[in-house]
Amino acid sequence: GENVEQHPSTLSVQEGDSAVIKCTYSDSASNYFPWYKQELGKGPQLIIDIRSNVGEKKDQRIAVTLNKTAKHFSLHITETQPEDSAVYFCAASYSGGGADGLTFGKGTHLIIQP
Amino acid sequence: DSGVTQTPKHLITATGQRVTLRCSPRSGDLSVYWYQQSLDQGLQFLIQYYNGEERAKGNILERFSAQQFPDLHSELNLSSLELGDSALYFCASSVEGANSPLHFGNGTRLTVT
Numbered sequence: 001g002e003n004v005e006q007h008p009s010t011l012s013v014q015e016g017d018s019a020v021i022k023c024t025y026s027d028s029a030s031n032y033f034p035w036y037k038q039e040l041g042k043g044p045q046l047i048i049d050i051r052s053n054v055g056e057k058k059d060q061r062i063a064v065t066l067n068k069t070a071k072h073f074s075l076h077i078t079e080t081q082p083e084d085s086a087v088y089f090c091a092a093s094y095s096g097g098g099a100d101g102l103t104f105g106k107g108t109h110l111i112i113q114p
Numbered sequence: 115d116s117g118v119t120q121t122p123k124h125l126i127t128a129t130g131q132r133v134t135l136r137c138s139p140r141s142g143d144l145s146v147y148w149y150q151q152s153l154d155q156g157l158q159f160l161i162q163y164y165n166g167e168e169r170a171k172g173n174i175l176e177r178f179s180a181q182q183f184p185d186l187h188s189e190l191n192l193s194s195l196e197l198g199d200s201a202l203y204f205c206a207s208s209v210e211g212a213n214s215p216l217h218f219g220n221g222t223r224l225t226v227t
Contacts, residue, residue, distance in 0.1 A: 031213070034216070041220070042220050042221075043116065043118070043204050043206075043219050043221050044157070044204070045116065045218070046215050049215060051213075089156075089157065102216060104156055105156070107157075
């Protein structure tokens with residue numbers, strides 16, 4: 001099955017700086033890569049996703065890049081703000097005829113220092 | 115608000131007992147997923163239902179079972195509970211399969227004493 005590795009486990013950045021979280025996946029058939037943000041006491045919330053036919057996607061201060069050859073994808077947050085502090089999860093899945101659950105990375109605790 | 119409702123929010127029970135967790139998906143979503151979140155294992159996929167039928171199984175123990183009813187709500191049953199079953203249990207829903215965005219509820223925190 002799919003295996004997703006996520007780094008770093010904790011990331012502390014100064015407010016206004018950029019943050020980058022990286023993930024690698026094992027199954028070359030995976031074709032959908034979402035990122036989730038989880039705040040304390042809440043469920044994960046989808047913030048951005050990318051499909052395998054696209055190399056990069058942006059949404060305001062958030063961007064995701066995908067390198068299918070190397071089997072890795074990254075989340076970039078620019079101009080970080082205190083409300084960006086949370087746990088971020090990457091995930092990967094493949095859907096080819098059937099359906100399966102997302103395989104998640106173990107999460108990155110992002111801390112924005114004022 | 116994701117539109118996915120989970121009850122109860124908290125559940126405290128003893129080892130050996132059985133509990134039922136309930137999930138109402140977003141309006142219009144046909145797929146329901148159950149995930150277990152623990153500190154050391156992260157988010158683990160348990161099982162998926164699509165329009166009442168079991169669609170995929172993940173790392174779900176034999177002591178656990180689930181079903182999706184005609185009104186599309188789902189229940190996760192956990193029996194013969196052990197201390198290690200203490201975790202957050204999340205339900206998520208999507209319009210179709212895994213490549214549709216998943217929308218998570220706020221979870222049920224289960225504590226087994």
